Amino acid sequence: MIEAVGAMSALGLGLGLMLGFAARRFHVEAPPVVDAIDAILPGTNCGACGYPGCHGLAEAMAEGSAPVTACTPGGRDVALALAEVVQEIDCGGGGVSLAGMAETEPMVAFIFEDHCTGCTKCFKRCPTDAIIGANRQIHTVITDACTGCDACIEVCPTEAIVKRVKPKSLRQWYWDKPEPRRDAARTEQAA
CATH class of the missing domain: 3.30.70.20 (Alpha-Beta Plaits)
Incomplete structure (x- = not known):
């Protein structure tokens, strides 16, 4: 019995050392933009985007093969944050248009x-x-x-x-967006 425990322990230690060595030897660094995109994504790995998890979507966005609007559970706020990281939105010209994404509630x-x-x-x-x-x-x-x-x-x-x-509770309640004032719109048109 003691010999079997010793043999299994030695085998486990040897295989663990081999795996540790292989992990260090064959480690591939991911680009920093992939980590930045992955940090913004919800991290639920739901697969609604069509990629195998949030990290797969982050790699596809870094390559440019996936749009920033691919994460539907994240919604418009996540898409805007992703667009800033991927630098697809620039101040004046082309870039990604988020006009198609409606501002919806969760x-x-x-x-x-x-x-x-x-x-x-x-x-x-x-x-x-x-x-x-x-x-x-x-x-x-x-x-x-x-x-x-x-x-x-x-x-x-x-x-x-x-x-x-999603029903509103005290933890995630927020103010609704105010309607624009009609008086302010008239004064802008007059000016």
Whole structure:
């Protein structure tokens, strides 16, 4: 018994040292722009952009093969921050146009509990573990963890999952944008 433990320990130590050496020897440095883009992305690895995770999207953006508007769960704010890092928006001329991206409120999944059969398909597909429930039991969504990536909506066999506007709470409440004053617009036209 002691010999088996010693042999397994020696084998584990030897393989660990070999892996450590290989990691240092064959390490490839990523460009700093990839790390900067990856830091801005939500980091949920939902796959809504069509790339294998946020790091894959960051590499594609650094190469120029993916637009800054690819991260749909991030929305317009993430796209603007990404455009600054990638330097696609310049002050006067060409660059990326974010006019097509509407300013929308964050969306989250919502499960109609009377249609849920408890099949756990949505539970298994959620990249952020925002869906709770068990087999043959009703599931529900934790709205603070949901990114609105549509992964659960695609696999639901009963179509019990829809996207809704994220309900406002005290933690994420914000003021609505004010409407422009009509008097200010008239004075600008007069000037």
